[in-house]
Amino acid sequence: MNRANASTLPKPAPRTSDPSVLAEEIVERLTYRIGKNATAAKSHDWLAATILVIRDRVIDRWIASTQKTYEDEGKRVYYLSLEFLIGRLMRDAVSNLGLMDEMRDALALLGVDIDVIRELEPDAALGNGGLGRLAACFMESMATVDVPAYGYGIRYVNGMFRQEMSDGWQVELPETWLAHGNNWEFERREASYEIGFGGTVELAAADGSGDHARHWKPHDRFIATPYDTPVVGWRANRVNTLRLWTAQPIDPILLDAFNAGDHIGALKESNRAEALTRVLYPADSTAAGQELRLQQEYFFSSASLQDIVRRHVQYFGDIRTLPDKAAIQLNDTHPAVSVAELMRILIDLHNIDFDEAWDITRRTFGYTNHTLLPEALESWPVPLFERLLPRHMQLVYAINAKLLIQARREHHFEDAAISAISLIDESGDRRVRMGNLAFVGAHSINGVSALHTELMKETVFADLHRLYPDRINNKTNGITPRRWLFQCNPGLTTLIREAIGDAFMDDSEALVALDGVADDAAFQEKFAAVKHANKIVLSNLLRDRMGLKIDPSAMFDTQIKRIHEYKRQLLNIIEAVALYDQIRSHPERDWVPRVKLFGGKAAPSYHNAKLIIKLANDVARVINHDPAVQGLLKVVFIPNYNVSMAEIMMPAADLSEQISTAGMEASGTGNMKFGLNGALTIGTLDGANVEMRDHVGAENIMIFGLTAAEVAAKRAEGYKPRPIIEQSRELSQALAAIASGVFSPDDRNRYAGLVNGLYEHDWFMVAADFDSYSAMQRHVDGIWTDKADWYGKAIRNVAHMGWFSSDRTIRQYASEIWGVL
Numbered sequence: 001m002n003r004a005n006a007s008t009l010p011k012p013a014p015r016t017s018d019p020s021v022l023a024e025e026i027v028e029r030l031t032y033r034i035g036k037n038a039t040a041a042k043s044h045d046w047l048a049a050t051i052l053v054i055r056d057r058v059i060d061r062w063i064a065s066t067q068k069t070y071e072d073e074g075k076r077v078y079y080l081s082l083e084f085l086i087g088r089l090m091r092d093a094v095s096n097l098g099l100m101d102e103m104r105d106a107l108a109l110l111g112v113d114i115d116v117i118r119e120l121e122p123d124a125a126l127g128n129g130g131l132g133r134l135a136a137c138f139m140e141s142m143a144t145v146d147v148p149a150y151g152y153g154i155r156y157v158n159g160m161f162r163q164e165m166s167d168g169w170q171v172e173l174p175e176t177w178l179a180h181g182n183n184w185e186f187e188r189r190e191a192s193y194e195i196g197f198g199g200t201v202e203l204a205a206a207d208g209s210g211d212h213a214r215h216w217k218p219h220d221r222f223i224a225t226p227y228d229t230p231v232v233g234w235r236a237n238r239v240n241t242l243r244l245w246t247a248q249p250i251d252p253i254l255l256d257a258f259n260a261g262d263h264i265g266a267l268k269e270s271n272r273a274e275a276l277t278r279v280l281y282p283a284d285s286t287a288a289g290q291e292l293r294l295q296q297e298y299f300f301s302s303a304s305l306q307d308i309v310r311r312h313v314q315y316f317g318d319i320r321t322l323p324d325k326a327a328i329q330l331n332d333t334h335p336a337v338s339v340a341e342l343m344r345i346l347i348d349l350h351n352i353d354f355d356e357a358w359d360i361t362r363r364t365f366g367y368t369n370h371t372l373l374p375e376a377l378e379s380w381p382v383p384l385f386e387r388l389l390p391r392h393m394q395l396v397y398a399i400n401a402k403l404l405i406q407a408r409r410e411h412h413f414e415d416a417a418i419s420a421i422s423l424i425d426e427s428g429d430r431r432v433r434m435g436n437l438a439f440v441g442a443h444s445i446n447g448v449s450a451l452h453t454e455l456m457k458e459t460v461f462a463d464l465h466r467l468y469p470d471r472i473n474n475k476t477n478g479i480t481p482r483r484w485l486f487q488c489n490p491g492l493t494t495l496i497r498e499a500i501g502d503a504f505m506d507d508s509e510a511l512v513a514l515d516g517v518a519d520d521a522a523f524q525e526k527f528a529a530v531k532h533a534n535k536i537v538l539s540n541l542l543r544d545r546m547g548l549k550i551d552p553s554a555m556f557d558t559q560i561k562r563i564h565e566y567k568r569q570l571l572n573i574i575e576a577v578a579l580y581d582q583i584r585s586h587p588e589r590d591w592v593p594r595v596k597l598f599g600g601k602a603a604p605s606y607h608n609a610k611l612i613i614k615l616a617n618d619v620a621r622v623i624n625h626d627p628a629v630q631g632l633l634k635v636v637f638i639p640n641y642n643v644s645m646a647e648i649m650m651p652a653a654d655l656s657e658q659i660s661t662a663g664m665e666a667s668g669t670g671n672m673k674f675g676l677n678g679a680l681t682i683g684t685l686d687g688a689n690v691e692m693r694d695h696v697g698a699e700n701i702m703i704f705g706l707t708a709a710e711v712a713a714k715r716a717e718g719y720k721p722r723p724i725i726e727q728s729r730e731l732s733q734a735l736a737a738i739a740s741g742v743f744s745p746d747d748r749n750r751y752a753g754l755v756n757g758l759y760e761h762d763w764f765m766v767a768a769d770f771d772s773y774s775a776m777q778r779h780v781d782g783i784w785t786d787k788a789d790w791y792g793k794a795i796r797n798v799a800h801m802g803w804f805s806s807d808r809t810i811r812q813y814a815s816e817i818w819g820v821l
């Protein structure tokens with residue numbers, strides 16, 4: 001190709017950040033890209049024009065970052081995740097470019113309020129909860145700490161469902177985040193790949209050369225086309241790429257069928273492709289188990305692997321150097337089939353022998369485990385796996401043979417250990433264990449908090465850990481302080497800057513300097529004023545959206561996260577009922593006014609989780625309308641919890657509820673967001689709460705309940721909840737009220753089963769922890785009444801949350817797993 005030398009080509013004019021120039025640019029985009037003038041423009045048009053102006057500045061940095069990585073011949077990180085819960089992008093980009101004030105002023109010159117158009121941007125919810133949000137924080141941190149990285153995932157047309165309430169029940173509605181187009185993304189048709197399913201496998205070469213190579217002839221084939229979204233790091237140091245795949249048919253229309261009059265059948269291929277990347281499975285901490293889900297997993301894994309290998313070979317020539325130039329991180333087991341896919345590419349397409357392919361594969365992959373819950377451990381029935389991915393099934397067997405022979409011969413593993421580490425679960429119908437596949441195919445297996453990592457070694461991966469004792473390591477989760485402090489809480493950010501300077505904005509651990517003002521009465525007063533202002537914002541929103549009257553001086557006691565029995569929203573609701581009883585029995589006492597705020601989605605098929613939402617709403621209706629409570633207690637379930645709602649609720653929280661059954665929450669990241677925004681935590685010694693206590697000090701966090709070891713011991717000895725419930729007057733009365741229909745007069749039996757489950761088995765140990773939880777809540781009341789004590793603790797929480805920045809997490813991944821930085 002005849003192309004001018006890049007250095008002699010004209011370059012785009014340098015851009016300024018003068019608000020009047022920005023305003024001109026916005027009008028220019030409005031005119032020529034949207035096709036409207038200022039008088040005809042609607043708010044959505046202003047948003048689009050503003051995004052286009054910001055986008056151009058991002059693109060400048062994006063091209064520079066990509067160029068730099070090519071020139072450095074540096075190693076790249078590939079983060080494979082079936083979920084990216086990115087939320088809105090505009091404020092993130094503007095803030096990280098350092099243009100917040102300028103953009104606000106530019107829009108003001110045009111008579112547009114940036115805060116109004118900002119809220120029109122759709123919230124991209126391509127994930128369920130913590131796992132997907134972690135991937136989004138990691139993308140931003142990788143750009144911030146200058147790690148060249150690509151995120152790979154699926155561009156779901158319908159991401160997480162929108163939750164509405166109908167008579168207190170959750171109803172799920174499709175969310176169409178792409179309805180108004182998406183100005184952040186770029187379609188890259190030139191980087192499309194073919195993805196196959198089913199079909200047959202044949203020996204590759206008639207002459208018998210290459211013992212292992214096979215020729216896979218898939219029966220069904222689709223095209224994977226990427227859409228790229230730039231991800232801007234803090235101060236726009238680097239811009240990385242989030243590459244999301246969409247499925248397209250090879251033949252959009254089957255003309256033979258169409259011409260024969262079968263107009264529906266002619267679109268069959270199109271419809272099947274569309275179905276592949278249409279919806280996110282709305283299950284959190286459960287394996288979806290559907291054929292379409294395995295198709296999604298393979299589709300995005302194969303497209304990503306083909307892209308990674310293509311890029312590597314194009315720039316470095318030799319596929320064998322892949323582990324030196326590419327680190328692929330598997331976010332949970334969802335992309336674990338990538339291990340077999342890379343083996344297929346190396347053996348079948350690049351003629352590498354099995355042992356060398358295995359060595360390359362293992363040196364390339366890292367795997368992050370996110371849960372120990374048995375129902376969340378992915379496995380696929382062998383017949384399904386074999387039908388969809390016949391070549392990969394062969395490779396899984398070959399990998400397994402190598403693994404089991406080595407374990408038996410070199411490490412003298414006995415039958416029980418052999419069946420535990422096997423890639424095939426033989427205990428019932430035969431299934432492929434994706435966790436074991438990811439483990440053996442990776443050089444690093446990490447947990448997401450210190451406790452979780454230790455439990456991994458003792459439970460799910462005990463035998464694999466014995467076989468490979470150097471592989472398991474810990475990388476405690478983190479959150480990006482840009483979104484979760486600077487952007488969502490500008491009031492607190494400004495106050496901190498005034499008190500300790502700007503160093504914390506580039507090094508979050510510099511927040512420790514706040515210790516020096518934690519007991520300063522004047523600073524506490526300003527800190528309290530910021531919190532109060534944030535609470536007014538939330539109460540106004542609750543007034544406008546739900547018609548609620550909330551007193552912003554009451555304690556905002558907040559539990560927002562996916563609804564799951566292990567997260568124990570039920571414990572919190574039962575405590576609210578018990579408190580309600582207490583207030584009515586002793587109206588003369590000095591009760592601390594509280595608002596118990598709940599938010600979160602339940603998996604549509606998770607019966608008890610949906611019932612718990614209904615219970616929260618039933619309890620709210622009764623308590624909120626009872627004059628005997630005198631407004632001292634309110635219960636609110638806020639519909640459709642998502643990233644944007646979190647950005648409002650975190651800064652407005654006084655108390656953070658992190659009350660999972662110990663040993664069941666892998667890390668949590670909501671806990672960190674609350675702490676960083678100056679809420680005190682009431683929580684169990686679970687996940688990252690343990691490390692939060694170590695950082696903030698035991699006197700600044702309210703820990704209650706059984707430890708993980710105690711939970712395990714109780715279960716082992718045959719835990720019996722009934723006598724515990726009968727011994728606790730508070731608990732048995734609250735349960736009796738719920739079970740007898742006090743909160744469900746329209747259906748008195750609604751909660752009989754739920755309450756009975758607590759008496760009969762109580763797997764999540766609600767009863768065992770109830771009394772210590774309730775006592776700790778009254779202790780929290782005591783702290784609240786001593787404002788100097790409360791705000792001293794709150795400020796010390798902010799001061800010591802710097803370590804929980806995802807920048808720290810990413811630096812640890814970069815140096816200890818990926819070998820970059």
Ligand SMILES: *Cc1c(COP(=O)(O)O)cnc(C)c1O
Nearest residue numbers: 129130561642643646668669670
């Ligand atoms: C942070 C976050 C989560 C994770 O919350 P946990 O309390 O750690 O479960 C889930 N959903 C959203 C929208 C979040 O922002």
